[in-house]
Amino acid sequence: MFQIIGIVLLFALVFGSYIISGGNMGVILHALPHEMMCIGGAAIAQFLIGNSMPTIKGTAGGFGKVFSGPKWKPSDYRDLLSLLFLLTKTMKSKGVIALESHIEKPSDSSIFSRFPKITKDHFAVDFICDTLRMMTMNLEDPHQVEDAMEKQLEKHHHEALAPSHALQNMADALPALGIVAAVLGVIKTMGAITEPPAVLGEMIGSALVGTFMGVFLAYGLVGPMATRMKEVVEEEGAFYKIIQAVLVAHLHGNAAQISVEIGRGSVPSEAQPSFLELEEALNAMPNDA
Template identity: 30%
Template sequence: MKLLLLGAAVIAGSVFGMFWLNGGQFETVFHLNELVLVVGTALGAFLVGNTSRVLGDLRAVVAAAMRRRRHGEAFEQELLTLTYTLLQTSSRDGDRALDAHLDDPARSPIFQRSGHVLANTKLVDFTVDALRVAALSKGSRGELDSLLAMEIESRERRMMHPVQALHKLAESMPGFGIIAAVLGLVLAMYDIGAGAATAMITRQVAVAMVGTFFGVFACYAVLSPIANRLSQSVAVEMTGYECVRAAIIAFLSGKTPLLSADAGRRMLQYGALPSFNALEGWVRGAEDGR
């Protein structure tokens, strides 16, 4: 968030601050009619060009980015301890005992201790399904690994659809600005034919150029950076799925629950990669808190 605010301040200072220092007046830049034309056209094009599912996925991607920012290391700790505890339950008490937790994660004491993870319902569903399939496919971990990899790839593609749509919208913004400029020039040409004063014509041309400015500014200073940030967030979000996948495959390969959780640890990118000692401490804390 600090970098986001810093970047916004630098953009505002560089563009509008230098405009003001060079004698520009803000009222000459901010014209509501041009802004409504550019933003309204962009919004309409975005709604026409995307399905309701993509719009819903965009909300989910933004929510995931905000959730990751709030949780950070707490999410990593809960995910790793949850993975370890589930695998330890399977190893010590058998798959039947594990099923009791997988049947209703919201009421499972194991899942309830991991509130941040439990809030990520898609990751919980993936974990539950993966563990169920793992219990049925022991001895065929290669096939399960490929299956989980394909599912993760499919989930990532879906999460990237709204980000790609936002990238395309950003690329289109200069064109919407040109539409506003052309319409402004049409009005100026009409007034020239009607014998309007030169000062009035010049003012209309300047207003028309404001539309182009809005389009270019929205593309390169607003939407493109946001889309790029969301694409990075999606990549990091998927490491949670990779963590679960790596841990389960390691467990099926004969690794202990702790070493299996360590295999998952190496997939995480939510913050600074936690050390093995940190993982061991989290696991001991989870065992002591049982």
């Protein structure tokens, strides 16, 4: 919502100030199609040249995150803590054998099925199941498990940030591409140097539109979108950090409720359930889960 408001304000204030000060929008509108063909086309071309197909697809899909924000809401963090509570409680009270059926086929698990949104996130499910599987294979050193989890998180985070880096590279290139368009306009103007001053003035004005559009798009639109995309990825990454915190706490021998309380401390402040809210959610879990 705020992103849409920001875009509206961006265009309204920049072009509004230009019009109020006596600027002629006709010059910009006349030059805009050709300048955007040069600048926008070159920007897309450098984006395709410099990035792999997964990054290109990720960037296209990431634009939705700019406006919708992180996919994990406060209720999802509460659900994650409840899911981890059930898994660690099952492992502690019923043993490894009782847990195996849940981590080998999470799609058929009576525990995972209670949390469909989390189950749809393949990385979250694999991250939980792979870590618990290591524990069932007698890898019970908390430091080794934590190190293995940290490497998985770093890899996932690096891949998730690739689209925002690619978009930021495009933003960094736009001012220079605007200069390219402007230089082409100056070359065109110099080729018509015998024309009257009024014609030359209009041609130079059109050439400068290229520089303006390159800087305007870079710092007013594309750059902020890349920053927002990165911010959303960082916020979503906190969700997986909670999994690490709870399972490592469990390996240190803490009770299931203590482990999830440690995990609750890692939840972002704006989405963090209170102690009582989490306790009510855990008490609502069926005893035979």
